[in-house]
Amino acid sequence: MKTLILVFIGGGTGSIARYLLGKFINDPSSGIPYGTFAANIIGSLLIGLILGWALKNNTLNSNTTLLLATGFCGGFTTFSTFAYENHVLLKSGDFMTFALYAIASFALGILAVFGGMELAKSF
Numbered sequence: 001m002k003t004l005i006l007v008f009i010g011g012g013t014g015s016i017a018r019y020l021l022g023k024f025i026n027d028p029s030s031g032i033p034y035g036t037f038a039a040n041i042i043g044s045l046l047i048g049l050i051l052g053w054a055l056k057n058n059t060l061n062s063n064t065t066l067l068l069a070t071g072f073c074g075g076f077t078t079f080s081t082f083a084y085e086n087h088v089l090l091k092s093g094d095f096m097t098f099a100l101y102a103i104a105s106f107a108l109g110i111l112a113v114f115g116g117m118e119l120a121k122s123f
Contacts, residue, residue, distance in 0.1 A: 003066055010071015014043075018076045032097060033085040036078060037105060043077035044109040048116020056120055 021042075022035025050069045054060040060068075082105060089098035 003063065006063055006067040007071040007074075010067040010073075011075035014072040014075025014077075017072075018078060031089070031092070031094065032101065033081075036081050036085055037101065040077045040082060040105055041108050041112050043073045044112035045116045046076070047073040048113040048118075049120050050116075052117035052120025053123060055117075056123070 018035070018039045021039050022033075024035075025038060026033065026035040047069050050060070050065065050073070054065050054069075086098055086102055089095075089101065
């Protein structure tokens with residue numbers, strides 16, 4: 001039960017952070033979902049840092065990892081919103097933005113995880 005509460009608290013906090021990020025950096029007039037993009041890249045970097053730190057130092061217990069990686073990063077990043085925004089871009093015929101957004105999100109997200117893991121090694 002304790003693990004579920006930790007994931008719940010982390011996930012709620014991450015979701016609030018994602019909402020606030022999107023509220024402040026999204027520009028509805030451009031149609032480009034900067035908030036989701038930023039949340040997914042930042043969240044990928046964070047999970048790389050958290051799990052890289054946990055692997056390197058053995059200092060994060062499983063509860064802390066659940067709170068931060070599974071909970072916060074899981075709530076902060078969002079695949080469902082990413083998928084929906086790509087759907088909207090495709091339906092509107094904005095194929096160039098769709099392609100750039102989708103490819104950049106995947107590529108930079110994966111690079112951010114690797115970068116976070118490498119950064120954690122230097123701490």
